[in-house]
Every structure is written in structure tokens, then in C-alpha cells.
Amino acid sequence: MKRDYYDVLGVDRNADESEIKRAYRKLAMKYHPDRNPGNNEAEIQFKEAAEAYSVLSNSQKRTQYNQFGHSGIEEAGGFGGFGFQDFDLSDALRTFMDGFGSFEDFFGGGRRARSRSRKGGDLRISLPVDLEEIYSGVTKTIKVKRYETCKECIGLGAASGHMPSRCITCNGSGELRQVTRSILGQFVNVTECPRCNGTGEIISNPCRKCAGAGRISKKVEITIKVPAGVSTGNYMTLTGQGSKGERGQPAGDLYVVFEEKEHKYFTRHGNDVLTELEVPIYQAVLGDAVEIPTLTGKAKLTIPPGIQSGKILRMRGKGFTQLRGSRRGDQFVRIQVKTPTSLNKKQKALFEQLKASNGRAEKISVRKVKS
Numbered sequence: 001m002k003r004d005y006y007d008v009l010g011v012d013r014n015a016d017e018s019e020i021k022r023a024y025r026k027l028a029m030k031y032h033p034d035r036n037p038g039n040n041e042a043e044i045q046f047k048e049a050a051e052a053y054s055v056l057s058n059s060q061k062r063t064q065y066n067q068f069g070h071s072g073i074e075e076a077g078g079f080g081g082f083g084f085q086d087f088d089l090s091d092a093l094r095t096f097m098d099g100f101g102s103f104e105d106f107f108g109g110g111r112r113a114r115s116r117s118r119k120g121g122d123l124r125i126s127l128p129v130d131l132e133e134i135y136s137g138v139t140k141t142i143k144v145k146r147y148e149t150c151k152e153c154i155g156l157g158a159a160s161g162h163m164p165s166r167c168i169t170c171n172g173s174g175e176l177r178q179v180t181r182s183i184l185g186q187f188v189n190v191t192e193c194p195r196c197n198g199t200g201e202i203i204s205n206p207c208r209k210c211a212g213a214g215r216i217s218k219k220v221e222i223t224i225k226v227p228a229g230v231s232t233g234n235y236m237t238l239t240g241q242g243s244k245g246e247r248g249q250p251a252g253d254l255y256v257v258f259e260e261k262e263h264k265y266f267t268r269h270g271n272d273v274l275t276e277l278e279v280p281i282y283q284a285v286l287g288d289a290v291e292i293p294t295l296t297g298k299a300k301l302t303i304p305p306g307i308q309s310g311k312i313l314r315m316r317g318k319g320f321t322q323l324r325g326s327r328r329g330d331q332f333v334r335i336q337v338k339t340p341t342s343l344n345k346k347q348k349a350l351f352e353q354l355k356a357s358n359g360r361a362e363k364i365s366v367r368k369v370k371s
């Protein structure tokens with residue numbers, strides 16, 4: 001059960017902005033991981049406070065939270081749809097670090113500018129699936145190479161025992177504004193701060209493991225639920241599952257594009273499955289019940305007597321389920337009558353008999369080709 005954000009910060013529901021700031025700052029000081037090394041409980045409290053603060057300090061999010069509680073925030077995508085687990089510790093630390101400036105700019109707008117420029121990259125992978133898996137839906141584990149938060153420096157980029165410091169050139173905003181006046185009016189030119197490369201902070205002792213980037217390229221396994229009925233080109237967006245940004249900036253997204261694997265027997269046509277069945281001449285003449293492969297394994301198919309080559313039989317409901325629907329496709333089986341090519345003496349005699357007994361009832365006929 002998630003605690004109420006007001007309870008977490010220990011403030012009244014009517015608390016104003018500065019009360020909320022003060023309460024958060026107190027908690028952040030108390031539970032900061034640097035002051036509580038190895039203390040999981042403190043880390044949880046610290047994150048909890050940071051999360052509560054990030055919502056209650058934003059008037060729009062706060063209104064949503066007051067009206068709908070935690071669900072209002074999650075639906076609005078306040079935490080990338082992943083809730084608390086995905087809340088990055090380095091993000092919480094960063095909010096805290098901003099507090100080392102003067103009280104007025106304690107929670108300055110600098111973070112927003114940096115988030116824009118340092119977001120992690122989006123990734124795209126294609127995932128081959130067989131038709132049987134598409135039929136039933138499947139859970140797959142895929143390997144993805146992406147940037148992960150460096151554990152050594154928890155994404156801050158500074159060597160252990162050190163903290164990044166605020167860039168004095170841009171005062172932590174990561175950008176420089178130059179105002180030019182001309183007869184046409186005033187122009188504001190915004191450029192990335194060259195001293196800190198737009199990060200807003202300077203790392204004098206970079207982490208050795210990630211060289212100060214705060215992230216490390218790593219192969220990770222991700223489990224994906226492939227919904228039944230997908231087709232080639234359909235894709236899933238996994239928000240926040242792309243590469244982590246530099247030094248704790250938000251992660252990009254992961255796009256998983258599905259790709260149908262070629263099947264030994266089946267051709268897909270929308271929700272239907274097509275297959276061809278070669279039938280010996282005696283079965284075509286006399287009819288039979290046979291077992292043929294379907295997406296769910298073998299199933300019985302009745303071949304009516306006297307079936308012709310090219311005739312298509314339908315196996316109802318043996319196709320795919322419509323994606324985001326319940327309609328099921330069918331399996332269509334095209335019959336191909338197989339004329340025997342090597343007969344022994346006895347068999348040849350039997351065909352001769354057939355021919356003689358048939359008299360003139362069946363003969364060749366010429367027809368126009370239908371275009």
C-alpha cells in the first residue's frame with residue numbers, strides 16, 4: 001500500500017509551496033544515502049520523499065493527486081507508467097543536490113533544461129515469432145544492449161565520495177542566454193553551456209567505471225508478452241526501457257517490432273491460414289477422413305468423395321484470433337489431386353478396367369481459360 005504523499009512529507013493538505021519545500025529538504029537531509037551508507041530503509045524513505053515532493057511541488061500534478069490519489073498520477077504518466085520501482089535514485093539525489101545552492105534557487109528550473117538535452121536513446125529491435133506463437137500469444141525473453149545506470153556512482157558520474165558540483169558558468173541550467181537588441185526588437189539566443197556540455201554540472205573526479213557518463217552499456221534480458229494475433233510490422237512501445245540518459249537523465253523508449261517467421265506449411269492471410277493438401281487419386285475419388293496440421297496441432301479434415309484439384313476446404317475457427325478482438329479466422333485447405341506416376345502391373349490393369357467400365361461417360365473436354 002502506497003503512503004499518502006502528504007503523510008510522507010508530514011505536511012498538512014493545505015500546506016503552501018514553501019512548507020512543502022522545507023519538509024522535503026529536512027527529510028532529504030536526514031535520509032540521504034551518503035549519510036546512511038548501506039541503509040536500505042533510509043534509501044526507501046529518501047526515494048519516497050523525493051517522489052512525494054516531485055508531485056506535490058508541481059501544481060498540476062498536485063491537483064491531480066488531490067482529486068484522484070496515486071492512480072491519478074500514474075494514469076497521467078507521472079512516472080513513465082512504471083510507478084515507483086522505476087524511479088531513479090540518481091534523480092532523487094540530484095533534486096537533493098540542488099539544495100546546496102541558495103535557498104531561493106533550491107529547486108530551480110535547471111533540471112528541466114538538462115532533461116531535454118540528455119535523454120537516453122530510443123531503441124528498436126525486431127522480434128521474430130512463429131505462427132503458432134502468434135496464434136496463442138507468447139511470453140518471450142529478449143536480450144537488449146542498452147545503457148544502464150552505473151551502479152558504482154548511481155548514475156551521478158562522480159567517483160565515490162565525491163559529488164558533481166553546479167556549473168558556475170551557466171549556474172546549473174546547462175544553457176547560456178544571450179540577449180541581442182536591434183531595431184527589430186530583442187532576440188534571445190540560447191546555446192548549450194560549453195563548460196559543462198549542457199549538463200549543468202562539473203565533475204572534477206569522474207567515476208572510473210563509467211568515465212563520468214553515469215551509465216554503462218550492458219546486455220539485459222527483458223520479458224515481453226506478445227499478444228495473440230500480431231502481424232509483421234506491429235510494434236510495442238516499452239516506455240522507459242530504452243537506454244538510460246547520461247547521469248541520471250530520463251531513459252528512452254524501446255520499440256519491439258514483430259516479424260512473422262516463415263512456416264513450413266502455413267501461409268497467413270489476415271486472420272486466416274492457407275495450406276495445400278496433396279491427395280492420392282483413390283482418396284479423392286472415394287473420400288476420406290484425414291488428420292492434417294493446424295496451428296493448434298493435428299485436426300481431422302473430411303475429404304468429400306469426388307473432390308477436384310483446386311477445390312478449397314474450410315476448417316472453421318482454425319485461424320488466428322483478431323488482434324484486439326475475439327473474431328477468429330479459418331484455415332483454408334486447397335486440394336491437389338495427385339496422379340500416380342509409377343504403377344505396377346496389377347495397378348495398371350485396374351485402371352484399364354476402370355477405363356473400360358466407364359465407357360464413353362467421361363471424356364476429355366476443351367474449355368476456355370477464365371481470365
Ligand SMILES: [Zn+2]
Pocket residue numbers: 150151152153154155156157158207208209210211212213214215
Ligand atoms: Zn559511474
Ligand SMILES: [Zn+2]
Pocket residue numbers: 167168169170171172173174175193194195196197198199200201
Ligand atoms: Zn554550464
